[in-house]
Amino acid sequence: SSDVIHDSCDKAAKGDPNIKFDFCVSSFEGNPKAKTATGVADLVKVAIETAMANATSIGSIISKLLDNKTLDTYARHCLEDCSELYSDAGSSIQSGGKAFEGKDYGTANAEISSAMDAPDTCEEQFKEKKGIVSPLTKENNNFFQLLA
Numbered sequence: 001s002s003d004v005i006h007d008s009c010d011k012a013a014k015g016d017p018n019i020k021f022d023f024c025v026s027s028f029e030g031n032p033k034a035k036t037a038t039g040v041a042d043l044v045k046v047a048i049e050t051a052m053a054n055a056t057s058i059g060s061i062i063s064k065l066l067d068n069k070t071l072d073t074y075a076r077h078c079l080e081d082c083s084e085l086y087s088d089a090g091s092s093i094q095s096g097g098k099a100f101e102g103k104d105y106g107t108a109n110a111e112i113s114s115a116m117d118a119p120d121t122c123e124e125q126f127k128e129k130k131g132i133v134s135p136l137t138k139e140n141n142n143f144f145q146l147l148a
Contacts, residue, residue: 004037005029012148019148027146048097051115051146055090058139059083065135074129082122082136089118089143112147119144 009024027050028034034046062083066076096111119140126134134140 004039004043005034008040008043016148018144020145023142023145044100045097047146048093048100048112051093051112051143052090052097054139054143054146055086055093055115055118058136058143059086059090061136061139062086072132075126075132075135078122078125078132078134079136081125082118085118085122086143089115093147116144116147 005025005028009019009021009028012024013019013021028037028043028046031046031050033049034043037043037046062079065071066079066083071079092111092115096108096115099105099107099111122136123134123140126132126136
């Protein structure tokens with residue numbers, strides 16, 4: 001199974017400059033379901049499950065950040081937008097997973113690709129106002145990598 005992970009991550013990283021080989025391998029090797037994968041399809045299922053869990057986790061992080069009563073108004077607005085973006089991303093990933101299970105790979109690709117907009121859009125809006133720093137940079141980068 002380690003060969004399946006390494007081979008798949010190697011092909012993915014060589015085919016897309018946005019995919020980091022080491023991140024790909026470590027995210028799969030840290031997941032018990034991926035260790036029993038016998039092919040790419042098994043890894044895709046694991047990646048979809050992991051991305052769903054990650055979108056939910058980021059939503060929880062955002063909720064905790066929004067609990068801060070002293071949060072800058074602009075930053076609060078950005079976080080509220082990010083919350084909606086990740087909620088939508090979760091729905092897209094879920095739809096993409098169902099499409100993948102049904103072997104509708106075109107729809108699966110479209111749904112998963114649309115979820116990839118969430119971390120970039122979330123991150124970019126923080127940069128629009130000087131002095132505001134995204135508290136979600138790491139999470140946004142990791143989420144993008146999970147979907148890439």
